[in-house]
Amino acid sequence: MSNDYTSSEAHPIQVSHETARPYELSDVVPPSETNFIKVDDFRFFYGKKEVLHGINLEIPSRRVTSFIGPSGCGKSTLLRNFNRMNELIPGVRHEGDITIHGTSIFDPSVEVIALRRRIGMVFQKSNPFPMSIYGNIVYPLRIAGQGDRSMLDETVERCLRSAALWDEVKDRLHESALGLSGGQMQRLCIARAIASRPEILLMDEPCSALDPIATAKVEELIIELKRDFTIIIVTHNMHQASRVSELTAFFYLGNLVEFDETRKIFTNPSKLQTEEYITGRFG
Amino acid sequence: MMKPESRHFFSSPKGKTSFYRMLRNRFLTGLCIALSLLTLFPLISIVILVIRNGLPLISMNLFTQLSPAPGLEGGGFGNAIMGTLVMVCISLLLAVPLGILSAVYINEYAPVSPVSSAVRFVAKLLTGIPSIICGVFAFAAVVMTSQHFSAIAGGVALAILILPIILLTSEQALMGVSVSYREASYGVGATPFQTIWRIVLPDAMPAIMTGIMLAVSRAAGETAPVLFTALFSQNWITSVFEPTASLSVLIYNFASLPYAYHIKLAWSASLVLVTLVTLTNILAQMIFSPKQR
Numbered sequence A: 001m002s003n004d005y006t007s008s009e010a011h012p013i014q015v016s017h018e019t020a021r022p023y024e025l026s027d028v029v030p031p032s033e034t035n036f037i038k039v040d041d042f043r044f045f046y047g048k049k050e051v052l053h054g055i056n057l058e059i060p061s062r063r064v065t066s067f068i069g070p071s072g073c074g075k076s077t078l079l080r081n082f083n084r085m086n087e088l089i090p091g092v093r094h095e096g097d098i099t100i101h102g103t104s105i106f107d108p109s110v111e112v113i114a115l116r117r118r119i120g121m122v123f124q125k126s127n128p129f130p131m132s133i134y135g136n137i138v139y140p141l142r143i144a145g146q147g148d149r150s151m152l153d154e155t156v157e158r159c160l161r162s163a164a165l166w167d168e169v170k171d172r173l174h175e176s177a178l179g180l181s182g183g184q185m186q187r188l189c190i191a192r193a194i195a196s197r198p199e200i201l202l203m204d205e206p207c208s209a210l211d212p213i214a215t216a217k218v219e220e221l222i223i224e225l226k227r228d229f230t231i232i233i234v235t236h237n238m239h240q241a242s243r244v245s246e247l248t249a250f251f252y253l254g255n256l257v258e259f260d261e262t263r264k265i266f267t268n269p270s271k272l273q274t275e276e277y278i279t280g281r282f283g
Numbered sequence B: 001m002m003k004p005e006s007r008h009f010f011s012s013p014k015g016k017t018s019f020y021r022m023l024r025n026r027f028l029t030g031l032c033i034a035l036s037l038l039t040l041f042p043l044i045s046i047v048i049l050v051i052r053n054g055l056p057l058i059s060m061n062l063f064t065q066l067s068p069a070p071g072l073e074g075g076g077f078g079n080a081i082m083g084t085l086v087m088v089c090i091s092l093l094l095a096v097p098l099g100i101l102s103a104v105y106i107n108e109y110a111p112v113s114p115v116s117s118a119v120r121f122v123a124k125l126l127t128g129i130p131s132i133i134c135g136v137f138a139f140a141a142v143v144m145t146s147q148h149f150s151a152i153a154g155g156v157a158l159a160i161l162i163l164p165i166i167l168l169t170s171e172q173a174l175m176g177v178s179v180s181y182r183e184a185s186y187g188v189g190a191t192p193f194q195t196i197w198r199i200v201l202p203d204a205m206p207a208i209m210t211g212i213m214l215a216v217s218r219a220a221g222e223t224a225p226v227l228f229t230a231l232f233s234q235n236w237i238t239s240v241f242e243p244t245a246s247l248s249v250l251i252y253n254f255a256s257l258p259y260a261y262h263i264k265l266a267w268s269a270s271l272v273l274v275t276l277v278t279l280t281n282i283l284a285q286m287i288f289s290p291k292q293r
Helices: A075-082 A112-118 A133-143 A149-162 A166-172 A182-193 A212-225 A238-244 A262-267 A272-278 B018-057 B060-064 B078-109 B114-127 B131-146 B151-175 B179-187 B192-221 B247-255 B260-287
Strands: A037-046 A049-059 A064-068 A092-100 A119-122 A200-204 A230-234 A247-252 A255-261
Touching: A037 A075, A049 A075, A049 A255, A064 A075, A064 A238, A075 A092, A075 A200, A075 A230, A075 A247, A112 A119, A119 A182, A119 B179, A133 A149, A133 A182, A133 B192, A149 A166, A149 A182, A166 A182, A182 A212, A182 B179, A212 A230, A212 A238, A230 A238, A238 A262, A247 A262, A247 A272, A255 A262, A255 A272, A262 A272, B018 B260, B060 B078, B060 B260, B078 B114, B078 B151, B078 B192, B078 B247, B078 B260, B114 B151, B131 B151, B151 B192, B179 B192, B192 B247, B192 B260, B247 B260
Parallel strands: A064 A230, A064 A247, A119 A200, A200 A230
Antiparallel strands: A037 A049, A037 A092, A247 A255
16 A cells, blocks of 8 residues: 655645645645634534534545544534535534535525535445446535436546546446445445536445445545545445545544644654554554 | 262253253243234135135136126126225325325424424324224215215325325335445535435435335225215216225125125135235335435
């Protein structure tokens, strides 16, 4: 597994990348994109219970940021606020703000439907719809009113290639997605998540149900995808965080304890709690 | 007491021999089997009785001809089969859309609202209401106001009877749809309507269909609701606004007549009804059995 991106000596967001890329994806992130996603004193409540206690966080564009921390620390809750999935749960409430590209996602003029089309999400348990592989990927387009056949075909191939699944399934696009293996299903869900060309990809423990080989494939994919997407990944696996992410946020009991370059978090954390968690003394 | 040498690792510690334990075990097992068979007994005897008495008269004429005048022989009860089918269809037309849409509302749109709790409570209450009350209600609401016994009135009475069945089984079916499908759909920016229409309902459909089939067999077998709403008729059904024959009322009527042939017809009608209901049930189980996930 290549992890050259963690060997950069520079500022966390200046990450070296060996491949030739267009200018706009250059390694030097414009200052305006260092706070692509901005979490501002964000508090979140399930009923009366406060589960996030005033989080402040700035996530840069086109980087992989991982959220780590013991179960119940609020990392998934925060992740599910970025596309407002938590609103499906009755009795939730928030204070503070989250802005993306400078726009508050809670602004009354923001349509939650449009927001979720710009932000793809991959869930802990792969959840392909009980329909064909093709049908799964074109679902986001069909619900957006896209019916042009050649456009749909194109999207299916593009997304499956991006998800490194095309060669495995190109001959059975119209067979049920439920016949795929666990790892293939999760990659299909990633393909579906990027079908509507989102800018941000949220991943909620995407590998926790996969075997090591499938996990390795998904991790490779995540590293590949960060060229085009801003990826935030919640993980319990600290090796995974160190392998795929450039930035790491450590959460504990609803607080953001430390947020820094992944390499620093794992080698020289500034907070004792982080060090204890990383070294496995608790959590 | 056994000698120490004969004791082994699996010997009972209290000195009870395994023989008594085995005996008690066998006795209780036997009791359970016997009681299970006892439960089956009434059911099987009904089937045997209906087949033995109903089978002799079974022929095509039963399905294609009208019943004979009292005292005469020959003919069948085609009009009653027809009437039952028509009234079941009317009740389905009324109850299926209402039941499924209500279930969608209380499970998908407003699972915790007071309206949903009220609907759920009333539906559960309605399942326990004696079927004759449905008949009385339809009599008052449809027959009295239209001044006619009719298939419509019978259909309304049956619809009231099966509405809670369809509503509650549909709600169960919708609850059975994995939350992860809903999350996936909302996660790519689907509206609640798109999620329900494209993902949730198709996945719940087999279970909803099973509920509808159960409702069909219930409606087809009921006598009380149609007894004084559709009344009965000696003729073929020509309009849904006139009195209509049904299998269940035919059995009730003919069985109380003093003519041997009509009593035989009632037995055959019972056999046809039992077969119809059983077939519907088996069909429901076969076609719409929950798929493997």
